[in-house]
Amino acid sequence: MCIIAGADAAGRPSAGRGVGFDVLADRETLDVIFSAWQWPRLEADIRQTGRVAATFVSPSDYVSFQLKGAATMQDTGAPDLDRAERFMTAATNELESLGVPRPLIAPWLTAREARVARLDIREIYVQTPGPLAGMLAGARSQ
Amino acid sequence: MSLRLSDLSACFEGVIPSIIATASADGMPNISYLSHVVRIDEEHVALSNQFFAKTAANVRANPKVTLILVDGFTGDQFLLDIGFMRSVDAGPLFDRIALQLKASSAQVGMSEVMRLRSADVFRVHGIEKVPSPVETAPGVVGRDSVSLPALSDAIKALERQADADEIIDSLLGGVQRVLGYDNALVLIHDSHRGSLVTTGSIGYERSGLGSEIASSEGLIGSAATNGQTIKVNDMSRVRRLGEAISLEAEASENATRVVTFPQLPRVVSQIAVPMVARNTLIGVLFIESTQRLAFREEDEAALEILAGQAAGALRASEREAAAAQPTQVPPPPRLASGGGEIRVVHHRVDDSVFVDGTYIVKGIAGALLRLMLEWHLKDGSEVFTNREMRLALGGRMPEIKDNLETRLLLLRRRLEEKQAPIQIVRVGRGRIRLEATGPLLLDAARE
Numbered sequence: 001m002c003i004i005a006g007a008d009a010a011g012r013p014s015a016g017r018g019v020g021f022d023v024l025a026d027r028e029t030l031d032v033i034f035s036a037w038q039w040p041r042l043e044a045d046i047r048q049t050g051r052v053a054a055t056f057v058s059p060s061d062y063v064s065f066q067l068k069g070a071a072t073m074q075d076t077g078a079p080d081l082d083r084a085e086r087f088m089t090a091a092t093n094e095l096e097s098l099g100v101p102r103p104l105i106a107p108w109l110t111a112r113e114a115r116v117a118r119l120d121i122r123e124i125y126v127q128t129p130g131p132l133a134g135m136l137a138g139a140r141s142q
Numbered sequence: 143m144s145l146r147l148s149d150l151s152a153c154f155e156g157v158i159p160s161i162i163a164t165a166s167a168d169g170m171p172n173i174s175y176l177s178h179v180v181r182i183d184e185e186h187v188a189l190s191n192q193f194f195a196k197t198a199a200n201v202r203a204n205p206k207v208t209l210i211l212v213d214g215f216t217g218d219q220f221l222l223d224i225g226f227m228r229s230v231d232a233g234p235l236f237d238r239i240a241l242q243l244k245a246s247s248a249q250v251g252m253s254e255v256m257r258l259r260s261a262d263v264f265r266v267h268g269i270e271k272v273p274s275p276v277e278t279a280p281g282v283v284g285r286d287s288v289s290l291p292a293l294s295d296a297i298k299a300l301e302r303q304a305d306a307d308e309i310i311d312s313l314l315g316g317v318q319r320v321l322g323y324d325n326a327l328v329l330i331h332d333s334h335r336g337s338l339v340t341t342g343s344i345g346y347e348r349s350g351l352g353s354e355i356a357s358s359e360g361l362i363g364s365a366a367t368n369g370q371t372i373k374v375n376d377m378s379r380v381r382r383l384g385e386a387i388s389l390e391a392e393a394s395e396n397a398t399r400v401v402t403f404p405q406l407p408r409v410v411s412q413i414a415v416p417m418v419a420r421n422t423l424i425g426v427l428f429i430e431s432t433q434r435l436a437f438r439e440e441d442e443a444a445l446e447i448l449a450g451q452a453a454g455a456l457r458a459s460e461r462e463a464a465a466a467q468p469t470q471v472p473p474p475p476r477l478a479s480g481g482g483e484i485r486v487v488h489h490r491v492d493d494s495v496f497v498d499g500t501y502i503v504k505g506i507a508g509a510l511l512r513l514m515l516e517w518h519l520k521d522g523s524e525v526f527t528n529r530e531m532r533l534a535l536g537g538r539m540p541e542i543k544d545n546l547e548t549r550l551l552l553l554r555r556r557l558e559e560k561q562a563p564i565q566i567v568r569v570g571r572g573r574i575r576l577e578a579t580g581p582l583l584l585d586a587a588r589e
């Protein structure tokens with residue numbers, strides 16, 4: 001699963017769910033896909049301040065990492081929509097295998113008005129619940 | 143129509159994780175899952191920020207926070223704009239959050255990882271529903287509201303009962319009629335043994351009467367220790383240990399002197415409601431269901447009303463039975479009607495009693511049976527009053543003054559369930575008669 005946050009110029013955060021991602025060839029840039037129809041404030045905030053945090057979680061064991069950095073909105077292409085479809089199918093199957101009923105998952109994942117935020121990763125944090133939570137796992141010098 | 147926090151009650155069950163987004167003083171966002179959000183009132187929520195230091199630091203530097211809450215029934219999502227107010231690390235609110243966190247952590251199998259250090263209190267500025275790509279599935283939101291007239295009838299029925307067995311049966315009947323739960327137990331507190339003993343039971347293949355839960359163990363122990371209702375509403379992700387009950391469970395009673403706790407196969411939701419009268423713990427009402435989210439906020443409130451009423455009635459019943467006068471003694475029936483000799487063994491170490499080799503009960507209930515048998519063997523008496531038993535055992539077991547009736551009830555029900563050749567029968571307020579199918583032999587020298 002993927003959750004994404006932005007913040008407006010006044011420091012008010014926004015939140016939404018990601019429905020797909022792509023790690024770019026440089027291994028330091030990440031595209032995250034979300035629905036602007038479902039999370040309009042998130043898109044507005046990223047356009048306004050260009051800052052994004054995205055947390056990726058493995059639902060079966062809670063292993064989690066948070067990636068932070070500067071972001072820009074990109075045009076959405078056909079490969080992004082394919083990625084979103086694959087991600088939503090995989091996430092639904094994974095959650096269902098863990099006992100979450102399928103009708104409950106359906107409202108969370110949509111690619112309607114899909115948008116791509118390109119995140120220039122500056123910091124990576126361990127976010128798995130436990131003693132290492134919040135630990136900086138990697139950072140790039142400016 | 144604007145949404146209120148009370149419209150979102152199914153979001154506060156801890157079944158589907160919430161999401162919290164914050165921003166640091168310099169505007170960098172942070173996002174994480176959150177184990178539990180507690181609704182305090184219509185304008186405030188509390189968050190258990192037990193391990194995400196960055197989130198805690200951010201809200202102190204910048205109080206603006208966005209939450210995503212998820213309805214555990216429908217999957218509907220809500221965005222909340224909230225503002226940090228203060229942190230609490232002690233007191234009733236903290237205790238309430240800590241207890242709920244314990245339950246919700248248990249239901250995702252993480253009770254060891256999550257320990258609440260403090261909770262943050264937030265004011266809610268706005269609530270909006272997140273657009274959903276699907277219609278809410280019809281039938282997902284199923285059950286009707288709790289019927290207040292039905293609840294009132296159940297309370298009146300409880301008020302009419304004077305004896306412990308009637309009160310407990312009336313409580314379990316009310317739970318079934320008013321709320322539709324088919325699997326429920328009443329456990330009575332035994333401070334002598336530091337445990338809760340199953341004294342009433344409906345809906346289980348094996349009644350579990352006489353089974354014990356330590357006062358510190360699990361949901362039932364937590365409810366007893368904290369005096370607060372505690373529930374889990376989705377155990378589907380928890381690996382259930384010992385789910386398969388072997389057929390030997392009942393046979394092993396004779397070797398272990400332990401009655402197996404009743405279990406509901408495929409249980410998904412559980413709730414433990416303390417039964418408290420005038421600040422004294424009388425017992426715990428425990429209910430299980432195979433349905434997800436079986437215990438809504440209003441169900442919890444109805445159960446607390448029923449449990450409180452039953453606790454008060456049980457306490458009053460003890461008092462009245464203790465005050466019963468000896469003038470009401472009925473004509474003595476004949477004991478020992480020609481059957482074979484009945485051998486009763488009592489073990490002093492735990493007051494366990496066996497009748498013809500079958501384990502019956504232990505603790506105060508066992509000590510009571512031994513006492514009655516001793517008196518009977520000494521002078522042939524067959525009818526005994528609560529008052530004399532209370533006097534005889536009170537020195538060794540002082541707590542007996544508050545729960546003799548329920549101990550006698552447990553003893554009576556276990557003898558019935560085991561179809562023992564000895565039975566005890568109520569013959570009036572605070573008075574019972576011993577009945578046996580043959581002459582009695584008491585072996586009370588065992589450790």
